[in-house]
Amino acid sequence: VQLQASGGGLVQPGGSLRLSCATSGTILDDYAIGWFRQAPGKEREKMACISSSSDGYTNYADSVRGRFTISRDDAKKTVYLQLTNLKPEDTAVYYCVTDLRGTCLATMRQPEYWGQGTLVTVSS
Numbered sequence: 001v002q003l004q005a006s007g008g009g010l011v012q013p014g015g016s017l018r019l020s021c022a023t024s025g026t027i028l029d030d031y032a033i034g035w036f037r038q039a040p041g042k043e044r045e046k047m048a049c050i051s052s053s054s055d056g057y058t059n060y061a062d063s064v065r066g067r068f069t070i071s072r073d074d075a076k077k078t079v080y081l082q083l084t085n086l087k088p089e090d091t092a093v094y095y096c097v098t099d100l101r102g103t104c105l106a107t108m109r110q111p112e113y114w115g116q117g118t119l120v121t122v123s124s
Contacts, residue, residue, distance in 0.1 A: 001025045001113045005096045008118035011086055015122070019081040021096030021115055029053040031100050032107040033072065033079040037092035037120075047094070048081060049104035059104055064090075086122045093117040 007019040021033060034049035048070040051057040058070050069082040079096060097111035 001098065001100065003096050003098065003113055003115035005094060005115035005118040008094060008120045010121045010123065012124050013087060013122055015086050016082070016084045017086065017120060019083065019094055019096075019118060019120070021079040021081075023077045023079070023098070026100065028072070028077045028079075029074045030102060031098050032102055032104050033070075034097045034104065034108045034111065035070065035081050035094055036097060037090075037094045038117075039089075039092040042092075044095075046108050049108050050079060051104050051107075052102035055102065057104060083120065086120075088122050091120060091122050093119050 002024045004022040011017055030052050032051045035047040036044050037047050038044040048060045048068055050070045050072050053074055067085045072079045095117045096115045098113045099107045099111040101107050
């Protein structure tokens with residue numbers, strides 16, 4: 001399984017970005033995909049997750065709920081993370097992950113597969 005995250009960049013506070021996680025090597029429909037982020041000097045934190053297509057469950061960290069939206073397009077084998085109303089504290093490297101499990105609870109515990117990360121910088 002390979003994960004390729006993209007879409008990061010420099011954006012002003014209040015701006016938006018859409019991150020993409022392209023997958024290969026497996027059928028995406030059956031598996032949950034999550035996003036973590038890691039800011040400089042801070043611990044990695046869970047951001048969002050979407051479960052398998054048969055369920056469609058999503059969850060978010062409290063710090064981003066209402067601002068970030070996770071979605072999936074199984075035909076394109078891609079999961080998206082829409083970031084809106086960005087704040088300087090959202091600056092981090094964002095990683096998409098999977099553990100080839102259908103639920104977010106299992107996937108986000110200790111995911112086995114990680115993308116290479118995409119940097120989001122929020123600054124004026």
